[in-house]
Amino acid sequence: MRTLLGGVTLAGLVGGLVMGLGIAPREMTQGNVQRIMYLHVPSVWVAYLAFAVVLVASIVYLVRRAEAADRLAHASAEVGVLFTGLTIATGSIWGKPTWGTWWTWDARLTTVSILFVMYLGYLLLRGMIDDRERGARFAAVLGIVAAFNIPLVHFSVLWWRTLHQPPSLMKPGPTMPGIIVAALLVNFAAFTLLYVYFVSRRTRVLRLEAEAEA
Amino acid sequence: MTADNWSFVFAAYGLAAVVLATYWRFLVRREKELDDASVVRRQMRQESGRPEPQARASGHPSS
Amino acid sequence: MLLFVFQFALGPDRERLAGTLPGLLWLGFILSGLLGLGRTFLVERENDCWEGLLLAPGDKSAIYVGKLVGNILLMLVIETILLVLFGFFFNLDLASALPGLAVVIALGTVAFAAVGTLFAAMTAQVRARELLFPVLLLPVEAPVLLATVKATEAVLLGETLGSVAHWLKLLAAADVVYVAVGVLTFDFVMEG
Numbered sequence: 001m002r003t004l005l006g007g008v009t010l011a012g013l014v015g016g017l018v019m020g021l022g023i024a025p026r027e028m029t030q031g032n033v034q035r036i037m038y039l040h041v042p043s044v045w046v047a048y049l050a051f052a053v054v055l056v057a058s059i060v061y062l063v064r065r066a067e068a069a070d071r072l073a074h075a076s077a078e079v080g081v082l083f084t085g086l087t088i089a090t091g092s093i094w095g096k097p098t099w100g101t102w103w104t105w106d107a108r109l110t111t112v113s114i115l116f117v118m119y120l121g122y123l124l125l126r127g128m129i130d131d132r133e134r135g136a137r138f139a140a141v142l143g144i145v146a147a148f149n150i151p152l153v154h155f156s157v158l159w160w161r162t163l164h165q166p167p168s169l170m171k172p173g174p175t176m177p178g179i180i181v182a183a184l185l186v187n188f189a190a191f192t193l194l195y196v197y198f199v200s201r202r203t204r205v206l207r208l209e210a211e212a213e214a
Numbered sequence: 215m216t217a218d219n220w221s222f223v224f225a226a227y228g229l230a231a232v233v234l235a236t237y238w239r240f241l242v243r244r245e246k247e248l249d250d251a252s253v254v255r256r257q258m259r260q261e262s263g264r265p266e267p268q269a270r271a272s273g274h275p276s277s
Numbered sequence: 278m279l280l281f282v283f284q285f286a287l288g289p290d291r292e293r294l295a296g297t298l299p300g301l302l303w304l305g306f307i308l309s310g311l312l313g314l315g316r317t318f319l320v321e322r323e324n325d326c327w328e329g330l331l332l333a334p335g336d337k338s339a340i341y342v343g344k345l346v347g348n349i350l351l352m353l354v355i356e357t358i359l360l361v362l363f364g365f366f367f368n369l370d371l372a373s374a375l376p377g378l379a380v381v382i383a384l385g386t387v388a389f390a391a392v393g394t395l396f397a398a399m400t401a402q403v404r405a406r407e408l409l410f411p412v413l414l415l416p417v418e419a420p421v422l423l424a425t426v427k428a429t430e431a432v433l434l435g436e437t438l439g440s441v442a443h444w445l446k447l448l449a450a451a452d453v454v455y456v457a458v459g460v461l462t463f464d465f466v467m468e469g
Binding site: 017021031032086090094096201202204212 | 219222223225230233237238241242244248251255
């Protein structure tokens, strides 16, 4: 089952690569640098997905005390931090030739950076509590606080800065040529599959670790 | 026509590939370690006749 | 102490100083807040009353609310002192801005104390608590910091509260969310 998922994920990634680097056309205003978007935007999406899963899993854990929910929250947070970091890095690399600077405090980069530090703190908390059960409980509480904080972060940063491009996929009616949207969607799918693949492997590792300690 | 900056594109894709591949390798290696360890534990238990502990899938003993 | 550091760091350029004052003010609030909030449960820890807290019958959330109110009052006292000192050292006209300032400070303090009290309970028993507590609290409070600084800026410039209504609404929303989550999850934190 996992090898099937792995295979499909790999296929998706290759497809995304082909679409992003090859088939998608050279963008008008930014040139080929715009292709980084096929990495950057799906990464952000996966990060938000991951943190939403952390929220749900955290609530389930507190209500039902299912160890599996705790492991899911842990794994999802870790993968989420991974993709958040990737979002920041790709955003920065995209920004250098586009805006002339490695870093800028625009809305998306700032928001994602705050999320990065928040959930890094989540992982730190887990790492620093030795009691497994208490660690799970506290992490769940933090997971809930962090998730509810996301909209607050989003809006506060947005009102504070308006340099970044407006979110492209959210606007009604396509503002980008169809082939670019298609390439983006393929990468979205590929990254989502990768998320599922990573989380499933990570939860398995966590379960094996728990068994080893028993 | 704006400059193409392919080096940045490759830097970004390359970085993503390295990061994701590294994480994947971490997962695969850790899983193998733990799988091997659990096989060894199972063999030891069979030799001494002790019962196997179950991973707690749901519910939780109160502390 | 903080005031001197800020003054030295930024130099005597009056214009630039005026621009950064709201940020400095809230930095001051936050730094002292971190110190105060971090110690919320220190007394219980040191005097071995922790188990007493855990065993106390009834809704643990009451403990949270009690600690929260205490923290809010503590922070308000500190903030008032800091505000007066700021006004004195940087020659601000606080009288006219006071009602607006009071609103912003009140909203921001509740948001800060609500999460701070919860996190203080969570980190009370962790090794390296002094490090983990600010690391957890500061990113979460980032939107609150943004909102309060922006609103304070406007108030100090003499603008009406209405002009920063969106920031105030954000702060109010944050207050509601943080206190609600705190009340609902405190039981889980205090189980053991």
